[in-house]
Amino acid sequence: MTASLTLIVAAAAMIGCGVYLVLERSLTRVMVGLLMLGNGVNVLFLVSGGAPGRAPIVREGDPEPMSDPLPQALVLTAIVISLATTAFVLAMAYRSWQLTGHDDVQDDVEDREIRRLAAADAASDSFDLASGAGEDDLEMPEEEGRPA
Amino acid sequence: MTWLVPLPVLLPLLGAGLTLVLSRRPVLQRTVSTTALSAVVVVAAILLYQTDRHGPQVLWIGAWKEPLGISLVADRLSALMLLVSAVVTLAVLVYSIGQGMTGSERDTPMTIYHPTFLVLAAGVANAFLAGDLFNLFVSFEMLLFASYVLLTLGGTGARIRAGTIYVVVNVVSSALFLISIAAVYAATGSVNLAQLAGRLDDLPDELSLVLQLLLLTTFAIKAAVFPLSFWLPDSYPTAPAPVTAVFAGLLTKVGVYAIIRTQTLLFPDSPLTDLLLVAALLTLVVAILGAVAQSDIKRMLSFTLVSHIGYMLFGIALGTVMGYAGAIFYVAHHITIQTTLFLVLGLVERRGGSTSLLRLGGLARLAPVIALLYFVPAMNLAGIPPMSGFLGKVALTDAGIRVGTPLAYVVVAAGMLTSLLTLYAVAKAWNLAFWRTPEEAHDMTRALTGEAQRTHEHHVVEHRGHVHIGASTFATMDREEARSIIDEDDGSNQDLFQLSQQDALPTRLPRTMVGATASLVTVSLAFTIVAGGLFGYAERAAEDLLDRDGYIDAVLPGGPS
Numbered sequence: 001m002t003a004s005l006t007l008i009v010a011a012a013a014m015i016g017c018g019v020y021l022v023l024e025r026s027l028t029r030v031m032v033g034l035l036m037l038g039n040g041v042n043v044l045f046l047v048s049g050g051a052p053g054r055a056p057i058v059r060e061g062d063p064e065p066m067s068d069p070l071p072q073a074l075v076l077t078a079i080v081i082s083l084a085t086t087a088f089v090l091a092m093a094y095r096s097w098q099l100t101g102h103d104d105v106q107d108d109v110e111d112r113e114i115r116r117l118a119a120a121d122a123a124s125d126s127f128d129l130a131s132g133a134g135e136d137d138l139e140m141p142e143e144e145g146r147p148a
Numbered sequence: 149m150t151w152l153v154p155l156p157v158l159l160p161l162l163g164a165g166l167t168l169v170l171s172r173r174p175v176l177q178r179t180v181s182t183t184a185l186s187a188v189v190v191v192a193a194i195l196l197y198q199t200d201r202h203g204p205q206v207l208w209i210g211a212w213k214e215p216l217g218i219s220l221v222a223d224r225l226s227a228l229m230l231l232v233s234a235v236v237t238l239a240v241l242v243y244s245i246g247q248g249m250t251g252s253e254r255d256t257p258m259t260i261y262h263p264t265f266l267v268l269a270a271g272v273a274n275a276f277l278a279g280d281l282f283n284l285f286v287s288f289e290m291l292l293f294a295s296y297v298l299l300t301l302g303g304t305g306a307r308i309r310a311g312t313i314y315v316v317v318n319v320v321s322s323a324l325f326l327i328s329i330a331a332v333y334a335a336t337g338s339v340n341l342a343q344l345a346g347r348l349d350d351l352p353d354e355l356s357l358v359l360q361l362l363l364l365t366t367f368a369i370k371a372a373v374f375p376l377s378f379w380l381p382d383s384y385p386t387a388p389a390p391v392t393a394v395f396a397g398l399l400t401k402v403g404v405y406a407i408i409r410t411q412t413l414l415f416p417d418s419p420l421t422d423l424l425l426v427a428a429l430l431t432l433v434v435a436i437l438g439a440v441a442q443s444d445i446k447r448m449l450s451f452t453l454v455s456h457i458g459y460m461l462f463g464i465a466l467g468t469v470m471g472y473a474g475a476i477f478y479v480a481h482h483i484t485i486q487t488t489l490f491l492v493l494g495l496v497e498r499r500g501g502s503t504s505l506l507r508l509g510g511l512a513r514l515a516p517v518i519a520l521l522y523f524v525p526a527m528n529l530a531g532i533p534p535m536s537g538f539l540g541k542v543a544l545t546d547a548g549i550r551v552g553t554p555l556a557y558v559v560v561a562a563g564m565l566t567s568l569l570t571l572y573a574v575a576k577a578w579n580l581a582f583w584r585t586p587e588e589a590h591d592m593t594r595a596l597t598g599e600a601q602r603t604h605e606h607h608v609v610e611h612r613g614h615v616h617i618g619a620s621t622f623a624t625m626d627r628e629e630a631r632s633i634i635d636e637d638d639g640s641n642q643d644l645f646q647l648s649q650q651d652a653l654p655t656r657l658p659r660t661m662v663g664a665t666a667s668l669v670t671v672s673l674a675f676t677i678v679a680g681g682l683f684g685y686a687e688r689a690a691e692d693l694l695d696r697d698g699y700i701d702a703v704l705p706g707g708p709s
Binding site for chain 2: 003049078095106
């Protein structure tokens with residue numbers, strides 16, 4: 001099978017740019033990245049279909065010079081799916097903007113908590129709970145309305 | 149009887165369409181979705197019997213001459229997965245009807261829930277039946293799209309945050325899947341699994357190794373195998389309880405199923421045994437250490453979910469009949485048990501107001517039924533004899549020792565350690581949430597945190613024009629305004645003791661919710677009773693997998709071309 005170098009270079013460039021954009025913090029850029037990534041992959045499918053040929057229509061003469069129809073069918077499906085993905089990610093970016101005024105992808109809550117604890121050199125709540133530190137070591141604060 | 153094969157996909161899809169039309173008639177909507185999923189359970193049970201008796205059932209869609217069209221194949225493994233997933237989805241549906249999510253969570257529209265849930269069920273079934281790689285891709289997309297919607301249901305701040313990570317990770321993994329399909333097609337000129345089985349053997353070893361690694365990486369992201377599992381514990385716990393339950397039970401297992409299918413059918417003499425064993429080892433140990441450190445039961449269970457994927461991967465890596473049989477048994481057990489536990493957590497959240505170990509206490513006295521429903525599957529998860537978790541682990545340990553390489557022994561030891569640490573994690577949750585009194589919980593938390601509300605008081609920072617509160621960021625606005633948004637998101641800041649003093653908690657839970665959970669607990673216990681038969685079945689399924697000819701002959705009776 002011979003492959004077109006132009007298509008491969010185009011696919012590589014698009015996937016590369018796509019990956020770079022996905023690593024961005026703003027959801028809109030991530031969306032553009034995902035789109036480029038998807039289109040790069042679609043071009044890759046054209047490469048996998050082999051050399052170009054005539055339109056593959058059944059019973060229209062000799063099948064030999066026709067191009068392979070299967071990758072085109074697969075690409076069509078992939079395009080439809082990436083359309084839906086784009087719509088969904090756009091909706092999420094808009095909702096995020098509605099809620100917080102920007103569309104930055106936010107930190108993992110737990111990750112942030114661990115970083116905070118590490119900076120303060122403190123144990124996690126779950127460690128304290130499991131080791132029962134609350135029972136004797138710590139001073140109980142006074143509280144109104146608690147039955148003695 | 150091959151006309152039965154597409155029904156597990158078609159029935160939920162038809163149901164999805166109908167429920168969308170009936171979105172203004174909630175009662176009819178519920179009837180349609182329950183009927184569709186019950187019918188799938190029946191069909192899956194018949195398919196299980198058929199495939200066990202008469203071998204794989206194959207249907208070429210649209211009556212195209214093979215190998216041109218799309219094939220749906222049900223063999224022993226697919227049929228078992230179908231049945232277990234159908235039972236679990238039905239139970240979760242009944243549970244969510246009981247929860248009546250519109251009532252308890254104002255942001256969760258139930259009308260969207262039914263159709264989406266049915267599409268998810270159809271996608272899962274299609275993945276188990278897919279006879280070619282591209283159909284597998286399409287079914288992944290079906291279930292992923294349904295899961296995007298379910299995860300961000302209602303669009304609250306926390307869900308959008310978790311959903312963003314989930315969607316981006318999965319879209320990237322889908323792109324990787326497409327790249328692997330393109331590569332496989334370029335190398336072999338086919339995407340049909342049965343045809344690929346023959347053609348991949350003829351390829352040079354290096355090329356087939358590249359294809360194998362591409363497919364493995366894709367499925368490892370879906371299955372949350374260790375270095376690729378970080379998205380899971382962050383995104384699952386924010387969704388409503390039934391959604392988390394069905395995700396935890398099914399979605400990762402679809403990835404595991406895809407790994408089993410491709411490893412056995414396409415790459416029988418895999419050179420990657422050691423790599424998979426190391427991945428299994430790391431998944432087991434790293435994730436369970438994460439579980440031990442959590443102070444929220446939902447997050448803790450998400451980590452045990454990742455960790456126990458390691459057991460299944462261990463069985464797959466061994467590549468023996470015993471290994472695969474153990475992995476199949478463990479998948480069936482784990483789907484049920486993990487779903488059950490998340491459903492129980494939904495009950496805990498409703499009865500106790502939270503799933504955080506800092507706020508819960510004394511549930512064993514307040515709600516003995518919930519305590520029992522938690523205790524049984526939790527012990528099962530940890531592998532206490534004679535429950536199915538124990539039996540699955542014994543089977544895998546046995547398989548590992550029979551293979552007997554040093555690395556296999558190390559993973560066996562890690563499996564034991566993981567089992568112990570799982571027991572520690574679930575027992576800690578039991579002691580704190582169920583066993584101590586609510587007053588103790590209240591005092592301990594106050595003592596730990598010093599002043600009353602500090603755990604819930606967020607750290608406020610102004611930075612580059614944004615206000616950061618806790619983990620969320622806001623454009624410049626009044627700090628108080630931002631704080632009020634966060635407080636609304638977090639719901640109540642009070643712990644169980646305070647809430648129960650104010651009688652703010654429901655004391656009676658809907659019967660359907662408790663009933664659905666209890667029936668799943670019963671199913672998981674039934675695994676112990678039918679373990680002999682089930683394991684025999686798993687062993688036959690594993691033999692089928694390793695002897696590929698049965699599958700290939702059934703799909704392509706004219707011989708592979």
